[in-house]
Amino acid sequence: MSILFNENNQQFHIQTKNSSYIFCVSDFQALEHLYYGKRIPQDDVKYIGNRQIYSHLGYESRDKRDFSASVLGMEISPFNAGDIRVPSVVYNYDGKVDCNRLRYRSHTIYEGRQPIDGLPYSRVSAETETLEVVMSDDENTVEFTLYYVVYADVDVIARHQTIKNKGTMSLSIQKFTSMCVDFYGSDFDAVTLEGIYLYEKAHVSRAPIKRGIFKNNSLTGTSSHNHNPFLALCEHNADEDKGEVYGFNLLYSGNFSGEVSVNQLGDTRVLTGIDDTGFCWTLKSGEELTSPEAIMTYSDQGLGGMSRNFHDHIRQNIIEKEFAFAPRPIVINSWEASYFTVSEDKVLALAETAKDCGIDMVVLDDGWFRPHDKMGLGDWRTIKDKFPSGIKGLSEKIHAMGLKFGLWLEPEMVNEDSELYREDPKCILSTSRLPLISRSQYVLDLTRDDIVERIADRISEELEGAQIDYIKWDFNRYLTEAGSYTAAQGEVYHRQMLGAYKLLSILKQRLGNVLFETCSGGGGRFDLGMLFYSPQIWTSDNTDPYARVYIQYGTSYAYPVSAISCHFTEGECTSGRPSSYDFRYRVAAFGSYGYELDLSKYGAEDRAAFKSYSEQYRKDEDLNLNGDLYRLISPESDKFCAYIKVSKDKKKALFTFLELNATGFIECMTLRLKGLAPEKLYRNEETGEILYGATLMNVGIRIGDLYRKKREDGYMVAFTAVEE
Ligand code: GLA
Numbered sequence: 007m008s009i010l011f012n013e014n015n016q017q018f019h020i021q022t023k024n025s026s027y028i029f030c031v032s033d034f035q036a037l038e039h040l041y042y043g044k045r046i047p048q049d050d051v052k053y054i055g056n057r058q059i060y061s062h063l064g065y066e067s068r069d070k071r072d073f074s075a076s077v078l079g080m081e082i083s084p085f086n087a088g089d090i091r092v093p094s095v096v097y098n099y100d101g102k103v104d105c106n107r108l109r110y111r112s113h114t115i116y117e118g119r120q121p122i123d124g125l126p127y128s129r130v131s132a133e134t135e136t137l138e139v140v141m142s143d144d145e146n147t148v149e150f151t152l153y154y155v156v157y158a159d160v161d162v163i164a165r166h167q168t169i170k171n172k173g174t175m176s177l178s179i180q181k182f183t184s185m186c187v188d189f190y191g192s193d194f195d196a197v198t199l200e201g202i203y204l205y206e207k208a209h210v211s212r213a214p215i216k217r218g219i220f221k222n223n224s225l226t227g228t229s230s231h232n233h234n235p236f237l238a239l240c241e242h243n244a245d246e247d248k249g250e251v252y253g254f255n256l257l258y259s260g261n262f263s264g265e266v267s268v269n270q271l272g273d274t275r276v277l278t279g280i281d282d283t284g285f286c287w288t289l290k291s292g293e294e295l296t297s298p299e300a301i302m303t304y305s306d307q308g309l310g311g312m313s314r315n316f317h318d319h320i321r322q323n324i325i326e327k328e329f330a331f332a333p334r335p336i337v338i339n340s341w342e343a344s345y346f347t348v349s350e351d352k353v354l355a356l357a358e359t360a361k362d363c364g365i366d367m368v369v370l371d372d373g374w375f376r377p378h379d380k381m382g383l384g385d386w387r388t389i390k391d392k393f394p395s396g397i398k399g400l401s402e403k404i405h406a407m408g409l410k411f412g413l414w415l416e417p418e419m420v421n422e423d424s425e426l427y428r429e430d431p432k433c434i435l436s437t438s439r440l441p442l443i444s445r446s447q448y449v450l451d452l453t454r455d456d457i458v459e460r461i462a463d464r465i466s467e468e469l470e471g472a473q474i475d476y477i478k479w480d481f482n483r484y485l486t487e488a489g490s491y492t493a494a495q496g497e498v499y500h501r502q503m504l505g506a507y508k509l510l511s512i513l514k515q516r517l518g519n520v521l522f523e524t525c526s527g528g529g530g531r532f533d534l535g536m537l538f539y540s541p542q543i544w545t546s547d548n549t550d551p552y553a554r555v556y557i558q559y560g561t562s563y564a565y566p567v568s569a570i571s572c573h574f575t576e577g578e579c580t581s582g583r584p585s586s587y588d589f590r591y592r593v594a595a596f597g598s599y600g601y602e603l604d605l606s607k608y609g610a611e612d613r614a615a616f617k618s619y620s621e622q623y624r625k626d627e628d629l630n631l632n633g634d635l636y637r638l639i640s641p642e643s644d645k646f647c648a649y650i651k652v653s654k655d656k657k658k659a660l661f662t663f664l665e666l667n668a669t670g671f672i673e674c675m676t677l678r679l680k681g682l683a684p685e686k687l688y689r690n691e692e693t694g695e696i697l698y699g700a701t702l703m704n705v706g707i708r709i710g711d712l713y714r715k716k717r718e719d720g721y722m723v724a725f726t727a728v729e730e
Pocket of ligand 1: 341371372414480482525526527528544546547
């Protein structure tokens with residue numbers, strides 16, 4: 007049992023492999039948070055809440071200063087209910103507040119978990135256990151259910167909540183986070199992943215939190231290229247390997263917010279959920295609303311330990327089981343090869359050469375239903391002149407060549423120049439005027455079920471009978487002036503996300519056992535919400551390998567490498583900066599591997615090189631799918647980047663060292679490896695040298711020993727455990 011309830015002291019203790027999360031039903035039936043951190047025994051820790059109440063604060067008892075929500079940890083904290091800190095929920099009842107103080111009513115503990123209807127969630131595993139706690143106000147008109155779903159083996163607790171209107175008047179909700187965690191003290195740094203289009207998650211931002219509010223959020227209707235729902239709090243001296251770290255993330259792809267506030271006592275509150283800007287949701291009598299799911303983890307093994315907990319949880323419990331650990335197809339994608347000039351002949355030519363390069367799948371990107379980006383989205387009609395056999399015919403031809411077939415879609419959008427928009431100009435998200443245009447397109451109003459169904463039907467009809475193995479699902483603009491002709495304004499952004507998830511689910515179901523790769527102009531929706539539907543995500547439109555090193559390394563803080571889609575592309579790709587083949591391969595082999603270049607331009611020698619890269623990737627792929635990542639040198643040093651992937655049984659490891667700047671004399675540099683078994687002997691497959699894991703991890707390796715190869719190519723060295 008990982009969820010324990012002690013009747014005597016009314017204390018809940020959630021115990022994972024290495025962490026404890028403790029709260030209790032306290033006096034006045036509040037749900038008082040007591041502790042989150044390293045695993046401890048089943049002691050009564052209620053004493054930690056014996057805190058002085060100071061002047062001006064409100065307290066529950068009329069006679070003595072004995073209980074004030076303002077100085078105690080709270081599992082849920084409504085606005086205007088006695089806690090003066092940043093609230094986790096804000097609501098009122100028909101414009102009035104009677105009493106928002108919430109009281110514990112009941113709880114249940116059970117094995118397994120319930121799915122969350124219409125939203126992504128962590129899937130059930132053999133060990134999953136759930137605690138539900140029901141709370142309500144004094145009049146029993148507003149009821150909350152707080153869910154704690156425990157994944158003890160990976161040290162993850164998933165949380166979400168439901169609010170129900172049990173009264174007769176309407177309930178208006180202005181803020182509804184997924185999770186609240188209070189810490190006594192504030193000796194933390196906050197870590198977030200910052201970026202921009204073409205440089206997503208490339209800056210791992212870390213700064214001490216101060217009194218006041220730190221907010222990491224997105225108002226773009228997507229999780230965005232700029233910020234990411236991932237947020238960590240760590241001790242000031244925590245590093246990759248040691249120190250306490252708390253990681254948080256959200257299974258959601260729309261407007262989100264991670265708020266860290268430090269109050270006058272120096273206590274810290276962390277909130278994660280839907281951003282409340284412009285949010286206002288009305289529940290009629292009997293209706294309820296469920297928040298997205300947040301996940302949290304604790305590690306005393308530094309940021310590396312936190313990442314590995316998240317990687318394991320995401321692979322085991324968020325990504326669909328049939329894809330999570332299965333080898334991924336090595337794709338050739340048509341985008342950087344042909345852009346909008348793609349045609350059946352060109353795709354077949356790509357397929358012909360792909361076979362010589364160890365490629366498994368040809369992906370037809372944008373351009374099959376439109377000649378440029380100003381038309382066609384929403385209609386999904388194949389251009390017959392360019393694709394005379396249609397998508398069905400082309401997919402059959404590709405399959406006949408022994409390859410798989412993938413297709414690009416952007417179902418949530420419509421071009422102004424489309425039948426759909428001409429017929430129903432109200433099909434888009436807009437206010438009383440036309441919204442700003444972006445990439446010549448608008449966002450479809452997916453709060454409308456008829457639009458969701460119409461798009462799903464149109465795409466299913468167009469692809470009827472086609473042999474599709476993979477879908478690249480794109481989303482190429484942010485939401486602006488998002489209003490709807492049918493949904494209430496304060497509900498639009500969230501309803502839009504619910505509609506998007508619905509459309510994804512319908513098309514996934516209709517297309518059968520298809521691998522989805524989501525994308526949003528690269529990594530604009532690289533989040534756990536999308537990973538629930540798509541085992542991998544296109545990481546960035548920036549395919550310059552030097553830039554990719556930063557982007558991919560940053561992304562790995564929160565997401566497993568197998569989810570990070572990486573392609574070997576033309577040398578002068580996005581940036582015009584040249585790079586060697588080996589360097590490009592080594593960077594792209596960080597995640598799920600593929601190609602994106604015009605193969606017809608490359609002769610037999612190049613194709614042989616591509617084939618050997620594909621074979622090498624296949625040989626090492628298991629480390630991506632099942633192994634552990636240890637980051638060694640951050641590219642933010644601006645000199646090098648290094649990491650090692652180690653199999654769970656510690657028998658195999660793959661070390662990568664990439665030089666980003668010609669920094670001069672690095673022959674003398676030594677680097678200590680990580681993650682190996684100290685007692686095992688490992689053969690360095692490059693030098694043949696055999697040393698103990700303990701030696702490699704303490705004395706280290708000499709980078710100069712790898713110098714027999716070219717420095718600008720980087721080094722990728724396998725270590726294999728040998729019998730003594
Ligand atoms: C986005 C994607 C690219 C490509 C284009 C096609 O920018 O990120 O990979 O699919 O759209 O229009």
